[in-house]
Amino acid sequence: MHKRVLSIILATSIVFTVGSSALAAPTQGQLDQSKTNLTQSQQKVQDLDTQMQKVDHDIETILREKAGIDSKIDKAQASINIVNKSIKESQNKINNEQEVYGQRIRTMYMNGKNQSYINIVLGSKSFSDLISNIETVQKISDYDKNLMDNLNSEKSRIEKQKDKLASEKASLVALQSQDQKKLQDANSKKSQVLALENKAKAEMQKNKAYYDQLQAQSNQEKARLLSMNTSASTSSSSPSHDRGQHVVPAGSYSGVVGIAAQFVNRTPYVWGGTTPSGFDCSGLVMYCYAQVGVSLPHYTGEQVKYGSTVSANNLQPGDLLFFGSVSDPYHVAIYAGGGQMIEAPRAGEDVHITPVRPFSIAKRI
Template identity: 45%
Template sequence: MSKSENIYIGLRGRYVVHKRILSTVVAVGIIATMGSTSVFASPVQDAQSKLNASHKNVQDLEVTMEKMDNQIETIMSQRDSVNKKISEAQSNINEAQNDIETSKDNIKEEKDKFADRVRALYISGSTQSYVDILLQSKSFSDMVSRIDAIKQISDYDQKLVSDLKDSQNRIEAKKDKIVADKQQLEALNKENDSKLKELNDKKNEQNALVAKAKAEESKDAASLKAQQDAEKAAQARAIALAAAPKATPAAPKAAAPISRGTSSAPSSNKQVSAPSSFAGSGNDVVSFAESFRGVHYVWGGTTPSGFDCSGLVQYVYNHFGISLPRTSQEQAGVGTTVSSPQPGDLLFFGPASAPYHVAIYAGDGQMVEAPRTGLDVRLTPVRNYSLIKRVK
């Protein structure tokens, strides 16, 4: 082989090596360019933004549902209290009516006694008039005695009957007031029934909106996955194209093959750290609360046959010997306010002074809640809360 042929072979080998290196660099540049141009609204980023918006819409609608449920529970609690007062009022009315009848009987009895006392003035026991009694006087002094006796009996009887009538009037006035109060309570319940119907109608409309929003969210999630898959496929094709061997002109001697490492698209799967183990009673509270996952949401529910948000919290803590009030508003007033939640702490949503929802923090950014009608007790990511209370 001549010297010129050796020089040609050397130059040709270097050219092939440099070209392959350049192709790899170009492929990496293409991928980097694809990644950088996503800043300018790539299809994947557009799909992700759309999914984020639809997910937020679902959360906002569910928060509205939670507020409606809280209003319904409040009105139902008021109705229960009003019904109890109506029952008590009716019992008082019945008692007053019995007292009135008794008073009437007493008045009649006293009048009868008066007649008996007057008759007692006669030796014969006849039932004559006052005039007859006086005419039968044997003397003037006897007539005066009879007049005085009749007057004393009459005055005493009139006072007694008057007192009884006053008592009867007071009882009747009391009864009239109780009847008026009962009518007001019944009117309040009618108003509450009207509010309940209005809220239930709105809740049915809201349920339809939530279902529609969730369908849109699912559609956007599928669109995002399709765009991500398409982008991964495009990246893989770019790498394969850049790494493919190129046809080279015939040479006296083929250059030795250059060894190249394989390249793969980065995985999009994120490693989620395992939840840290909870210590002490916080772990026990969370574990016990999670045991009710799947239990239906029920307005006013306080047992495993059905829970509302505060009913679940009350039941769980009662299991550990801690008595909590019934409603989320009342529960927000107990325990210690803290700035960072620990497992077992209570998270409140809405105004801190009058929250409409409560959940149990489970750790690792999760919480256990009885969310709203149509959903069951669940473990779900923490949302924006307004207050943290530690009661254990």
């Protein structure tokens, strides 16, 4: 009996010990390591997000190129159709001339008898008649020969033009096939990056949940220690407050930033989108600036040509941040102040506010 009671007491003691240990404040080393893990996972997600934006940009470029080739193929086919019609018309002319040629022979037949040119010559009644018939036959023969040569030459020229157009179309179809392969590869790469990003986001959420748990335990312990202070120490010192990450609230800025903030977490990314029902990155910029009377083109490579360049330490809300090469950026965002920016990130996400990432150039419109 005593052994049983002792076992229960020992088990209870172990439970309370484990429970107290689990609720105990984490060490600074644990907090630092957890924060490092969270920062690294956030950076990984950000890197993959940037990679995804580049892939989307590549897909958009291929789609534009493919659309141009499709248009050229349609034009080439239309030209081939016209040439085919010309070839048919040329052949009809040749057939008609051959018919006229036959009619001319029949007209020269004497008394309905089937006579050739040589018979017509031999049938001359006098020397002068012979000379006249020979000249007539020569003229008709030369005329027929020249006319047929011209018609055949024209037909040959048109057929060569058709062959050239067919060759150009074949080259375009080959390019179209290459673009289709590029598009398949890009979409495959996008699927791979998306899978990695989803995995990274899951890891980031796990790290964040653990960090938040440790931070909550740390705050609880800190509150407990502060409550043990004397009223005198409380009156002589103010409690400290942790500074949270600055987030720009919707509508806190006027003008372009205030307009863009209206769509945060509400409007989805849509490729080619330029309306509140869906934006791509440059479409969001174009729309917001249009509301304040500034007309910008719908393409990052064109928008970067507008405004004046601004240094990174002199940014103001409303400045445009471009990512990628300076001459042909793949992404653009609107600086919102406080180290934050508003962007239409990529397919599958809404317009959102996010910390500023390293950018290639900033422009003030």
